[in-house]
Amino acid sequence: MSLIRLDITGLRNLKPVTLSLSPHVNIFYGNNGSGKTSVLEAVYLLSLARSFRSHKINTVINYDVSDCTIFAKVQQTANVTHQLGINRNKQGDLQIRLDGQTVRTAIQLADILPLQIINPDSFRLLEGSPKLRRQFIDWGVFHSEKRFLAAWQRVQKSLKQRNSWLRQNKKDFNELAVWNNEFCNASEEIDLYRKQYIEQLLPIFEKVLAELLDIKDFTLSYYRGWDKETKLETILNNTLERDLQMGHTQAGSQRAELRLKLGGFNAADVLSRGQQKLVVCALKIAQGYIIDNYKKGQVIYLIDDLASELDEKHRTSLCRLLDDLKCQIFITGVEKEPIYSLWQSQTKISMFHVEHGHIAAVNEH
Numbered sequence: 001m002s003l004i005r006l007d008i009t010g011l012r013n014l015k016p017v018t019l020s021l022s023p024h025v026n027i028f029y030g031n032n033g034s035g036k037t038s039v040l041e042a043v044y045l046l047s048l049a050r051s052f053r054s055h056k057i058n059t060v061i062n063y064d065v066s067d068c069t070i071f072a073k074v075q076q077t078a079n080v081t082h083q084l085g086i087n088r089n090k091q092g093d094l095q096i097r098l099d100g101q102t103v104r105t106a107i108q109l110a111d112i113l114p115l116q117i118i119n120p121d122s123f124r125l126l127e128g129s130p131k132l133r134r135q136f137i138d139w140g141v142f143h144s145e146k147r148f149l150a151a152w153q154r155v156q157k158s159l160k161q162r163n164s165w166l167r168q169n170k171k172d173f174n175e176l177a178v179w180n181n182e183f184c185n186a187s188e189e190i191d192l193y194r195k196q197y198i199e200q201l202l203p204i205f206e207k208v209l210a211e212l213l214d215i216k217d218f219t220l221s222y223y224r225g226w227d228k229e230t231k232l233e234t235i236l237n238n239t240l241e242r243d244l245q246m247g248h249t250q251a252g253s254q255r256a257e258l259r260l261k262l263g264g265f266n267a268a269d270v271l272s273r274g275q276q277k278l279v280v281c282a283l284k285i286a287q288g289y290i291i292d293n294y295k296k297g298q299v300i301y302l303i304d305d306l307a308s309e310l311d312e313k314h315r316t317s318l319c320r321l322l323d324d325l326k327c328q329i330f331i332t333g334v335e336k337e338p339i340y341s342l343w344q345s346q347t348k349i350s351m352f353h354v355e356h357g358h359i360a361a362v363n364e365h
């Protein structure tokens with residue numbers, strides 16, 4: 001899976017541009033504020049229909065225009081290509097086109113273009129709320145288990161109905177039984193998929209982490225969102241009084257968590273910022289290996305400001321792992337040489353100089 005061509009129009013300070021890309025490493029270098037991260041933002045927008053920097057699309061679209069369009073030619077396998085396009089305007093409208101057809105939801109984009117981002121905010125996966133770690137697991141499960149999405153949507157719907165029942169004055173217990181049943185079935189199904197996924201992820205993650213960091217006693221474990229010895233239905237019945245007081249459901253797959261510990265302590269409390277970033281990189285690279293088993297293609301990695309928090313030895317180890325994955329990479333940095341020298345000699349590299357929003361392909365390295 002790689003983008004062969006990328007057209008960007010109306011995004012931040014970038015001048016309209018068409019880029020011919022390497023299926024492996026694409027380096028964007030230039031001064032602060034030149035527009036490097038905006039290129040990654042364009043690719044992210046194409047996969048998720050939103051930005052990783054701002055929830056407000058108005059700030060992503062260039063000040064002087066009303067909309068932005070990102071278009072890409074995607075090589076899925078040797079014989080299969082797709083034309084993918086997305087347009088967003090300042091009124092908030094979204095249009096997605098896939099091979100000439102209008103697409104209704106952004107889920108199809110994510111399915112075609114699995115994307116991982118590693119940037120100076122990556123440590124938040126360890127430090128931030130459990131929701132971020134749930135999203136991390138679910139990203140992997142979504143790409144490896146076709147039935148996951150339907151089960152996840154059933155959980156969302158039944159949970160919403162159950163929570164709204166908890167807040168109502170007039171209580172119809174037959175109605176509660178219906179929502180409990182649906183919620184428990186869907187939660188258990190999701191738990192099964194997540195558990196299977198973590199079982200696959202764990203040995204790969206440990207192997208990748210060992211290449212990046214010399215730390216002992218690092219553990220990763222999965223909590224399903226309710227006690228492992230008890231049926232969810234029993235817990236919901238036993239905790240109904242408390243759920244009623246709180247106005248929402250305490251147990252279920254919406255409370256799942258990925259626990260990362262070092263010697264019994266929360267990893268985020270004891271690891272340095274750089275070590276946290278390396279753990280997150282190991283998690284994301286491990287996910288890349290798993291996707292390779294399921295999809296006829298690879299994850300695309302967006303790596304913004306690699307140098308931040310990482311010394312040269314760790315930068316080199318990280319790039320070696322990404323090199324071995326043979327995936328497409330978009331990477332940014334201020335200087336070209338320090339990023340260029342991180343890759344093996346046989347790696348296909350394209351370099352682009354970004355200056356005041358202009359992107360120019362650089363032929364000699």
Ligand SMILES: Nc1ncnc2c1ncn2[C@@H]1O[C@H](COP(=O)(O)OP(=O)(O)OP(=O)(O)O)[C@@H](O)[C@H]1O
Nearest residue numbers: 012013032033034035036037038059060061062063
């Ligand atoms: N909506 C917008 N329209 C036009 N320009 C914008 C808009 N939003 C941000 N900018 C400008 O576009 C540039 C975006 O830069 P970007 O963050 O992509 O730079 P960068 O090269 O990654 O910088 P750094 O090395 O500092 O991270 C900045 O100069 C910013 O001021």
